Amino acid sequence: MSDSWPAIAIVGESLILPRCHTSAELWQLVAQGESAIGEVPAGYWRLEPDQVVRPAAAMSGDHAYCAQGGYVTSFAWHPERLTGDRAALNHLDPLCQWSLTAAQQLLDQVAGVSERLRDKTATILGNLSYPTPSHSQLYEQQALHQLLPDKFPPPEAGLFPNRYGSSLPSQLIKQQLRLGGEAFSIDAACASTLYAVKLACDQLHQGRADLLLVGGVNHVDSLFLHVGFSALKALSPSGQSRPFHRDADGLLPAEGVAMVALKRLEDALNHGDTIIGLIRGIGLSNDGRSGGFLSPAKRGQVVSMQQAYASCGIDPASIGFVECHATGTATGDAVEIASLAEIFGRHRALAIGSLKANIGHLITASGGASLIKVLQGFGQQQLPYMPPPSELTPELAATRFYLPSQRLSWPAEESPRRAAVNNFGFGGNNAHLILEEWNPAQFPQQLEYVGTKVAPRQPIEVALVAMAANYGNRSSLTELAQELHQREQPLEPFEPKMSSIRLRSHSLGFPPHDLAQCLTQQTLLLELLDSQHRLLAQLDGAKTGLFIAMEVAPEINRVGLRLRLNDYLQQAGITLAEAPLKALKDQIYPALTAARVVGCMPNIPANRLNNRYHFTAEGFTLSAAAESAAVSLNYALQQIGSGALESAIVGVIDIADEVLSSHDTDTDGAVVWILCRASVAQQRQLPYLTLLPSDFSLSSPPPPPLWGC
Numbered sequence: 076m077s078d079s080w081p082a083i084a085i086v087g088e089s090l091i092l093p094r095c096h097t098s099a100e101l102w103q104l105v106a107q108g109e110s111a112i113g114e115v116p117a118g119y120w121r122l123e124p125d126q127v128v129r130p131a132a133a134m135s136g137d138h139a140y141c142a143q144g145g146y147v148t149s150f151a152w153h154p155e156r157l158t159g160d161r162a163a164l165n166h167l168d169p170l171c172q173w174s175l176t177a178a179q180q181l182l183d184q185v186a187g188v189s190e191r192l193r194d195k196t197a198t199i200l201g202n203l204s205y206p207t208p209s210h211s212q213l214y215e216q217q218a219l220h221q222l223l224p225d226k227f228p229p230p231e232a233g234l235f236p237n238r239y240g241s242s243l244p245s246q247l248i249k250q251q252l253r254l255g256g257e258a259f260s261i262d263a264a265c266a267s268t269l270y271a272v273k274l275a276c277d278q279l280h281q282g283r284a285d286l287l288l289v290g291g292v293n294h295v296d297s298l299f300l301h302v303g304f305s306a307l308k309a310l311s312p313s314g315q316s317r318p319f320h321r322d323a324d325g326l327l328p329a330e331g332v333a334m335v336a337l338k339r340l341e342d343a344l345n346h347g348d349t350i351i352g353l354i355r356g357i358g359l360s361n362d363g364r365s366g367g368f369l370s371p372a373k374r375g376q377v378v379s380m381q382q383a384y385a386s387c388g389i390d391p392a393s394i395g396f397v398e399c400h401a402t403g404t405a406t407g408d409a410v411e412i413a414s415l416a417e418i419f420g421r422h423r424a425l426a427i428g429s430l431k432a433n434i435g436h437l438i439t440a441s442g443g444a445s446l447i448k449v450l451q452g453f454g455q456q457q458l459p460y461m462p463p464p465s466e467l468t469p470e471l472a473a474t475r476f477y478l479p480s481q482r483l484s485w486p487a488e489e490s491p492r493r494a495a496v497n498n499f500g501f502g503g504n505n506a507h508l509i510l511e512e513w514n515p516a517q518f519p520q521q522l523e524y525v526g527t528k529v530a531p532r533q534p535i536e537v538a539l540v541a542m543a544a545n546y547g548n549r550s551s552l553t554e555l556a557q558e559l560h561q562r563e564q565p566l567e568p569f570e571p572k573m574s575s576i577r578l579r580s581h582s583l584g585f586p587p588h589d590l591a592q593c594l595t596q597q598t599l600l601l602e603l604l605d606s607q608h609r610l611l612a613q614l615d616g617a618k619t620g621l622f623i624a625m626e627v628a629p630e631i632n633r634v635g636l637r638l639r640l641n642d643y644l645q646q647a648g649i650t651l652a653e654a655p656l657k658a659l660k661d662q663i664y665p666a667l668t669a670a671r672v673v674g675c676m677p678n679i680p681a682n683r684l685n686n687r688y689h690f691t692a693e694g695f696t697l698s699a700a701a702e703s704a705a706v707s708l709n710y711a712l713q714q715i716g717s718g719a720l721e722s723a724i725v726g727v728i729d730i731a732d733e734v735l736s737s738h739d740t741d742t743d744g745a746v747v748w749i750l751c752r753a754s755v756a757q758q759r760q761l762p763y764l765t766l767l768p769s770d771f772s773l774s775s776p777p778p779p780p781l782w783g784c
Contacts, residue, residue, distance in 0.1 A: 080387040081527040083276050083354040084343035084513070087184035087336030088447045089177040093145040093329055093434055101444070102451035104433050106483065108462040110244075111434050112316055112327055115142040120298040121212070122639050126370050127302065131312050136666025137638060139301035143314035145329025145435035146297070148174070157251045166233030167247075168209035170294035173332040174200065174244035175251055178288050181336040182252060185286060187346035197249045197256030197284040197325045199275050200334075201267025201291035201439040202241060204260070204627045204677035204698060206635070209237035211296045214632035219643055226647040241677070241698035244292055256284045257704050259699035264500030264678045266359075268303050268333070268442030269508050270695055273357045274710075275522060280529040281717070290334030291440035299634055300328045305653050306667040307369060309404060316436070318401035318429040319408055319471050319478070320464035326402040329435030333443030341525050350513040352450045353524070355389055355493070358382030361682065362503030363616060363691040368673050368682065371407050371499055375691065376414035379505035380495075384418075389493070390510055391418050394425070395485060396458055396494040398445040401429040402436050405468070411497065412470040417679035421474040425545035428461035428478060444499040446508065449494045453512035456492075458485045493516045502673075502682035504695065534770040536753035537765035539714050541610055543603040546744035559653065576602050584687050592665075593674030594628050595730045597683050599745045604684060604724070611688050611724075613759055614751065618721035622711055623681045631675050633664035680728065692720060703727065705773040708748065715752055716769025722751040 088098050093111035095101040104111060115124055120142075129138040152172045154164040156179060164172075178198065182188055206214065216230035217708065236243060242260055249258035257278075263270040268291030275287035304310035304326065311325035313315075343350050363373035384391055397415060403407045419425050430445050437444055452459045458479035485492055496508040515521045576598050578590060589613045590598055600623065604611065636643075637660045644651060651659065665671065673679060681694045693714075699706045704727040711723035731741030756763055 079529070080356050081280060081529060082340050082511070082524040083279055084338050084340045084348065084350045084352060085225070085335050085352045085354065085450065085580050086186070086338050086343050086348040087181040088334070088351060089180035090331065090333040090444060091147060091150055091173045091177060092331035092333065092444060092704060093147055097151070098447050098451055101447060102455065105430070105448055105451070105459050106457070107607070108460055108482065109433065111139065112143055112329075115144065115297060116146055116148055119146065122298060122642060125327070127298065127638065134305060136306055136668055138482050139305045140310045140312040140325070141314035141393070142301065143311070144297060144327050145331070145437070147331050152176070153365045155307060156606060159251055163233060163236070165235070168207040168237045168240065168294060170207045170240060170292060171244050171247050173294065174292050177290070177332045177334045178252060181288050181334055184349070185336050186348040192286055193253055194255035195285035196254040196288065197275070197278055197286075198245045198254060198258040198288045199271040200242060200245045200260045200289070201271045201272045201442070202219040202260035202262060202624070202698070203267070203293045203295050203439040204241040204262045204696065205295040205299060205631070206627055206632050207237060207240045207294050208296050209234060210240050210627065210629075211299070211632050211635040213237055214629055215636045215639065215643070218636060223647060224719055239626060239630065239700060241625070242700040242703065246700050247505070248288065250717060255539070257699075258708060259697055259703070261695045261697050262439065262678045263504040263695040264502055264660070264676070265436070265438055265441055265503035266498035266500035266506040267439035267695075268446070268692070269357065269496065269498040269506035270359060270504065272354065272358055272442070272508060275337050276354060276357065277713075277717070279337060281713070285286040285338065285342060286294050287337040288334060289337060290332065290443040291437070292332040293438045293440045294330050296635055297330070298638060299631070302634070302638065302667055303672045304328065306672050307669050309369070311403060314619075314766070317403045317464060318399070318432050319468050320403070321466040321468050323403040323408065325404055325407060326431070327435040329437045331437055331440055332540045333437070333440050333447055335443065344525060352453055353511040353513050354508065355511045356383045356387035356509040358386065358507045359693040360505045361373060361504070361691050361694050364686050364689040365503055367670070368686070371410040373410050373414050373417070375503060375505045376411065376499055377417050378691070380414065380418045382505040383495070383507040387509065393490055394419070394495050396426045396428070396449065396452065398449055398459070398496045399427050399429045399570065400441070400493065400497040400499045402431055407499070408468055409470040411499065412468070412474065412476070415476065416474055424475045424477060426458045427476050428459050431719065432461050440621065442506070442508070445496045446510065449496060449510050452485060452494070453492055456485050456487075458483045459665050487512070487517070491521060500678065501676060502678050503685060504678065504682070510724055525607045532717060535716055536759065536766045537712055537769050538751050538753045538756040539748060539765050539767060540751050540756055540763045541607050541746065541749040542764065543606050544744070544746040545599060545603060546742055578602055578605070585683070589670040589674065592668065592671040594630060595743070596625060596628055596728050597674060600680055600684060600726050600728060600747065601687065603726070603745060603747045604688070610749065610761065613761060614722045616689045617691050619690045620692045620714055620720045620723040621681050621690055622707045622723065623696045623726040623728065624698070624707040625677070625680060625696050626698055626703070627677065628675065628730065630730075634667060682727070684724070708773045711750055712767065712769050712771055715750060721755055722749070723784045724749055729763050
């Protein structure tokens, strides 16, 4: 085996999914070929579905093709073992309640949980950074109260923590379970869980943590998802999730959380953990400058698979099952089959499947649920069943790949059972994970994995080759430095809110009409990096990572307010004619278009830059509350120091001009740092501002108690 990627032990699994609150229940759903997809529960959208659902021929940006999805409807919240204020915990969105419950269940499964181990336990969650239902409700109540204070009371104070939905789940896990390691969330769209798993394995390999609680969660306002996916023409008009079906017509969103606990294999054996599987390798990539954010690129998918097998020296021929990303979109499923055929050969009899046939698309949590599905297959020694479509897609029918029948034995004779999991995200994020069963009694060669470690590396020098910043009406580093150091040269009075962003549209590679529909999180970063475009052209795109620190944009809640506005007005006894109602809605937020949906996707602040400069290494957005900038910069330095990257771009952005801003002096702003291995910078004669050791750690002040919890 390769010494470059030591096996990681999976020592716990937990989930809360539609109709499944345990891994055994998930396996039962899969083994029986059942579906957890159903109509939106009553009251879930705070709007009657028939006001929104329209056939495709009658669609507009305010409508959805259907209301079906995978919904968690029977969760019981038990905060008794947590240390926070009970009332505050009860006001948390299910996003946080599910995450806390799943994390506690993981700790209950882990052996040897001492104070020392807690201090070395980190949490990384893939989290879809759109507003949750509680965040939407908070925003709408606050906006309506400001508009009509006599008609609408202010929101309950307990709802305000839900404003920070991107970072809150991971931060609360750290706080409430008394953990000492890093805690942050990332958004790599549908690939988020497997990206999080890769980051978790890195921490274990590098000795920065001894236990990782890692996975994915999704509890976005379902009304927004259904209308948004319809604007993208990605939602299923038939209300069916049918991967690999010739007549598949789109995806169905689902919600939930799925997590695993990870340790180094040697530690798991020494602690007496129950090992339920091994992670043997993982590959990440980005499509870079592909045909578009919504069109999957075969090349990017293939690169992630090649990286996974190269990292650990495993032959793809030893893989017995592939859990596909297949969402039931014709283009996406076809491209994935083509990618698999290039790696595994289209004439090989390879079992494949997709959990989305049972549950729908969990988006950021899909990789975690798929991982647990495969682990259950190992334990049952059965290939996971997927109900066969009545007619296969032509692309699948042209291969020997097959969907396993019920109760089909998974043979293992000379080597342990191995499987792979695909995650491919909107915007170009790709991930491929290799799993292996743990059965050293039958396969004693697995004991050779024990003690294999990543060779320690000495810190190297990293060059800070450029910076750019824009804060309020200070649009350059020079102006910002003058403000900070109070130089005598007079400046116009500081204004914390930005009034405009100037983009040189001819050089940005995107249609101006599309850019005009983007959130400031995307356009401001484009402006800052465009000032460094000559420098960026000298970086190796295949070895350049991109990490953007941010929080969920409250402006997205305007979509929900627009959709629910008429109901709110009627509750207040206000009736408007169609024309003035439309005008008021348009003033709040325009109807959704495909460009507007992409323009507010929370992973696109990173992926738009990957596309612009054709960066094809790992890239994502990251949220860790007040520590976001520090965690992002430290991670970039670590990846350069480990040799995984040659250069990295770190961005931090916060746009505060919304009704939930806590102070009038909150500042709109962004900063980017461009980092490069010093030896490479010198070789390419790149100027630099300073040198940093790769083990440098930017410290940030400890975060305050989490909003009353």
